[in-house]
Amino acid sequence: MPLTPTPAYGLLPIDGLKLDYRNPRIARLIEIHGKDVPAEQIALALGSGDSSGEGENYTTYFSLKSSIKTQGGLITPIIVNREKNGDLVVIEGNTRAQIFRELREAGVPGNWDSIPAILYDDLPDEEIHSIRLQAHLVGPRPWEPYSKAKYLNHLYHERYLTIEQIIEYCGGKQQEVHRYISAYQDMEKYYRPILDSDDEFDPSRFSGFVELQKSNITKAILDAGFDKTDFSNWIKDDLIYPLWTARKLPPILRDDQAREIFLREGAQEALKVLDAPDTEQALSSASIVQLARELARKIGSLPYDDLMRLRGATAEDDRADLYDAKEHLESLLGDLED
Numbered sequence: 001m002p003l004t005p006t007p008a009y010g011l012l013p014i015d016g017l018k019l020d021y022r023n024p025r026i027a028r029l030i031e032i033h034g035k036d037v038p039a040e041q042i043a044l045a046l047g048s049g050d051s052s053g054e055g056e057n058y059t060t061y062f063s064l065k066s067s068i069k070t071q072g073g074l075i076t077p078i079i080v081n082r083e084k085n086g087d088l089v090v091i092e093g094n095t096r097a098q099i100f101r102e103l104r105e106a107g108v109p110g111n112w113d114s115i116p117a118i119l120y121d122d123l124p125d126e127e128i129h130s131i132r133l134q135a136h137l138v139g140p141r142p143w144e145p146y147s148k149a150k151y152l153n154h155l156y157h158e159r160y161l162t163i164e165q166i167i168e169y170c171g172g173k174q175q176e177v178h179r180y181i182s183a184y185q186d187m188e189k190y191y192r193p194i195l196d197s198d199d200e201f202d203p204s205r206f207s208g209f210v211e212l213q214k215s216n217i218t219k220a221i222l223d224a225g226f227d228k229t230d231f232s233n234w235i236k237d238d239l240i241y242p243l244w245t246a247r248k249l250p251p252i253l254r255d256d257q258a259r260e261i262f263l264r265e266g267a268q269e270a271l272k273v274l275d276a277p278d279t280e281q282a283l284s285s286a287s288i289v290q291l292a293r294e295l296a297r298k299i300g301s302l303p304y305d306d307l308m309r310l311r312g313a314t315a316e317d318d319r320a321d322l323y324d325a326k327e328h329l330e331s332l333l334g335d336l337e338d
Contacts, residue, residue: 146203
């Protein structure tokens with residue numbers, strides 16, 4: 001979709017720019033704090049997406065800031081919309097504008113008072129959405145998945161764009177867009193209400209709810225007598241951790257022992273039960289020579305406590321098995337010597 005009218009290019013004063021409060025990362029803070037959000041909170045939202053200072057988003061932010069500092073400016077201009085009231089709103093480049101402010105406040109040498117920008121006059125909403133979609137859903141600086149899903153949900157349920165229109169803007173597949181929107185709705189409907197406060201809401205748990213959209217996982221949960229609220233509690237209580245273990249819920253919930261361990265200790269411990277080899281099957285498929293080697297190794301490293309146990313009165317059956325094995329082994333060796 002072509003952008004109209006033709007934009008102007010130039011330097012804009014950094015202090016004259018307003019951040020886009022419809023940016024999902026900033027909007028999340030607005031919902032909690034109102035529009036008087038501290039600059040530090042906005043910087044954190046644009047920079048890392050969480051308070052840990054770890055992960056891909058933080059690394060991208062740090063790399064971008066280092067690049068801008070080294071280059072002494074921007075190679076790619078930000079995109080600004082001059083609204084009817086004269087406000088200059090950054091619709092693409094909020095992070096870079098924030099970095100300029102940080103570098104200026106830190107006293108880094110360079111001209112951080114103005115920033116290269118492409119300036120439009122009073123863009124219609126659909127073209128603003130187009131810019132955001134192209135820049136952040138498929139562009140080089142993607143939003144974290146929860147913010148992406150929040151924006152897709154906004155376009156679909158509040159702006160009434162069709163899935164086809166969303167895909168026309170940003171590419172992708174219908175199934176992926178539907179899955180993100182549904183995951184966002186499930187997270188808001190089932191996960192947020194079980195938290196004590198919005199401060200506990202962890203958008204990084206979103207990928208678990210993306211897994212929940214797969215029909216085999218939902219069916220396994222329902223068949224086992226649970227529901228999406230139970231799933232949300234498992235996410236909250238770290239029983240599903242790492243989040244990819246949500247994919248393993250069908251076999252975990254089908255197995256009585258694995259399900260019991262999962263509900264008590266989490267998916268990782270439950271998977272150990274499922275991944276444990278069948279001892280009888282493993283032994284029956286081993287060759288005589290393999291068993292002999294393992295038996296020799298076991299006997300050679302037999303702990304003293306195990307030796308004392310085998311000597312005890314309660315180990316009579318175990319000793320009988322050992323003598324039985326000894327007789328068969330001696331018979332085999334005799335046949336080999338003939």
